[in-house]
Amino acid sequence: MQTVMRTILLLLLWLAGIRGVFADKPVFELEIRDHLFIPEVLIVPANTRIKLLVRNHDPSPEEFESYELNREKVIMGKREAVIFIGPLLPGEYPFFGEFHPETALGKVIAE
Amino acid sequence: MLLTSVVIVLREVLEAALLISILSALSGIMGISRQWLLWALGFGFAGAIGYGLGIDTISGLFAGTGQELSSAAMQFLIYLLLIIFAFLAGRSVSGRGSHGTLTVTVMTAIVALAITREGFEILVYLFGFADEWQQSLAVLTGALIGAGVGISAGALIYYLFSSMSHRYALLLGLCVLSLVAAGMISQAALLLIQADWLPSQLPLWDTSAWLAEQSLTGTVLYALIGYEATPTAIQAACYFGGLLLLLIVVLMSTRTPQPSPLEKPL
Numbered sequence: 001m002q003t004v005m006r007t008i009l010l011l012l013l014w015l016a017g018i019r020g021v022f023a024d025k026p027v028f029e030l031e032i033r034d035h036l037f038i039p040e041v042l043i044v045p046a047n048t049r050i051k052l053l054v055r056n057h058d059p060s061p062e063e064f065e066s067y068e069l070n071r072e073k074v075i076m077g078k079r080e081a082v083i084f085i086g087p088l089l090p091g092e093y094p095f096f097g098e099f100h101p102e103t104a105l106g107k108v109i110a111e
Numbered sequence: 112m113l114l115t116s117v118v119i120v121l122r123e124v125l126e127a128a129l130l131i132s133i134l135s136a137l138s139g140i141m142g143i144s145r146q147w148l149l150w151a152l153g154f155g156f157a158g159a160i161g162y163g164l165g166i167d168t169i170s171g172l173f174a175g176t177g178q179e180l181s182s183a184a185m186q187f188l189i190y191l192l193l194i195i196f197a198f199l200a201g202r203s204v205s206g207r208g209s210h211g212t213l214t215v216t217v218m219t220a221i222v223a224l225a226i227t228r229e230g231f232e233i234l235v236y237l238f239g240f241a242d243e244w245q246q247s248l249a250v251l252t253g254a255l256i257g258a259g260v261g262i263s264a265g266a267l268i269y270y271l272f273s274s275m276s277h278r279y280a281l282l283l284g285l286c287v288l289s290l291v292a293a294g295m296i297s298q299a300a301l302l303l304i305q306a307d308w309l310p311s312q313l314p315l316w317d318t319s320a321w322l323a324e325q326s327l328t329g330t331v332l333y334a335l336i337g338y339e340a341t342p343t344a345i346q347a348a349c350y351f352g353g354l355l356l357l358l359i360v361v362l363m364s365t366r367t368p369q370p371s372p373l374e375k376p377l
Contacts, residue, residue, distance in 0.1 A: 025307075049311055060239040063232070067324045070314075070341060071305055073178060074235055076167050082175035084307040099236055101115055 025051040025084065030106070032056040032075070035097060037106035046090040046110040055080040062104060066095035069108065086110070112246055116253025117260075119236055123229035124261025126334045127155075129291060130225050132265040134196075134218050136272035137284045141203045143211060151219040155226025162227050163234040176306035183302040185228050186295040190353060192221045193292040194360055197285050201364025204281045282365065287335070289357040294337015296353035297346045304343065314341035 028050055031038040035058060044050050056062050059077040066072075069088075075081040088110035097104025135148050162169070162181075169177040199214045233254065240250045272280045303309040319340035323329050332338035337350060 047313075049307075051307075059242070061235050062239075063236075067319070067340070070301060070339070073305070074166065074170075074232060076170065076235070077239070079167065079170065080175075081170065081178075084305055084311065087311060087313060089313060098119060099115070099239060102112075 025049045027051045027053055030054045032058055032062050032097065032104065034058065035060075035062070035100035035103045037095075037097070037104055040106045041109060042106065043109045043111060044086070044088070047087045049084060050086045052083040052085055053080060054083060061099065063098035064095060065098040066093060066108075068093040069095060071095070072098075112249040113253040113256075116236075116250045117257040120233055120254045120257030121261050122257075122330060122334075123233050124258050125264060125330070127222075127225045127229045128261045128265030129268065129334055130288075131222050132267075132269040133272060133284050133288055134222060136269050137200055137281060138214070138218060139273060140277050140280055141200060141214065143215060147215045147219050148222070151222035152226065154219065154223035155230060158223055158227030159230030159234055162231040163238075166231065166235065173306070176308070179302040179306035180308070182228060183299040183306075185224050186299040186302070189221055189224050190292045190295050190299070192217050192224075193288055193295075194357055196221065197288065197357055197360050198364045200281060200285060201361055204278060205365050207364075282361075285361045285365070286358075289354055289361060290336040291334075292357055293350045293354035294333070294335075297337050297339065297342065297350040300346045300349040301339075304345065309345055312343040312345065315344055315347055317341045 026045070026048065028042055028044055030042060030052060032054065042052075054064055054073075054075055056075040056077060056079055061074060061076045063074045064071065064081065064083060069085050071083055071085060073081055073083055085108070088108070090110050093108040093110065095106050095108065131148070131151075135145055138145060138147065166178065169181050171177060173180055196214065196217045199210050199217065202210075203214070237250065237254060240247045272284055275283065300309060304311050317340060322332070322338070322340065324333060324338065324340045329338060329340070339346065342350070
């Protein structure tokens with residue numbers, strides 16, 4: 001019984017990924033102006049959970065979308081949104097504004 | 112602008128159309144009047160408008176993760192309702208009694224929730240262009256084309272299922288719904304990871320090199336089986352656990368206790 005409990009506890013701890021859940025995540029900011037992402041390139045540490053703060057300065061809504069980061073979130077006009085990303089392996093992760101994909105382009109570089 | 116609009120609307124409509132077409136085909140097979148669909152569409156559109164109007168407030172809840180949590184809750188609810196539906200439909204096909212009113216209520220709720228979830232994004236997108244009238248025509252045209260293609264796909268699936276033998280259509284329909292439901296559970300898990308309610312992990316595998324999620328096949332598979340190129344362990348566990356649970360329900364409920372009156376009108 002004790003072994004079972006210990007295994008379950010270990011599994012839960014593993015799931016909780018302790019470091020990721022209990023530590024404060026570094027915050028990175030991103031702005032949307034005139035359907036452009038500023039900055040276009042965001043350099044973040046690899047293998048770290050990150051809190052992305054996206055401020056939409058445009059009056060129109062935008063959807064932050066990235067297939068590589070597996071993220072999707074609507075950000076209404078003049079609002080900001082919180083999106084947690086990572087931990088990421090070193091590499092490039094493009095993202096775009098789904099409502100204005102011709103101009104709203106950017107990428108996260110994890111290193 | 113036109114193409115963007117087609118893609119956005121098609122992606123959303125496709126997911127809802129798949130659920131709607133299979134559920135209406137199966138309800139026809141179970142001898143249920145399709146009138147429920149009108150109610151479901153009505154509730155769904157009202158829900159999408161309500162959710163769209165409230166999204167500004169909702170997004171701000173729970174430290175800015177209200178959008179993820181509400182969306183995940185809706186997907187989880189659709190999953191639970193699909194389990195109930197699978198159970199009721201399975202019993203109906205194995206001749207163990209039909210529960211018409213409950214089945215209709217469950218189907219109405221599933222479709223209404225699906226339209227709320229998918230429809231709100233289309234509304235937010237379209238209303239974002241309300242001030243830019245030069246672009247609105249292209250955006251609206253694209254939206255109509257996207258919706259048209261999505262609805263046509265739904266109609267095709269509906270007639271495909273309606274043309275099969277009753278038992279086969281029901282079994283296949285329940286299997287497809289199980290895959291869709293598993294995709295929903297995995298999506299709900301992903302949203303909770305995005306909201307930091309579930310821990311994030313490195314992806315288990317990466318199949319984006321041979322089948323990108325943004326490709327046409329990827330998009331269709333996403334709607335159909337919840338295809339994900341880089342799932343994490345939690346997502347995969349939710350997907351396969353959710354799928355297994357539903358398949359067990361389908362198997363248990365469709366088991367025929369005695370030679371069943373399947374070919375009779377139910």
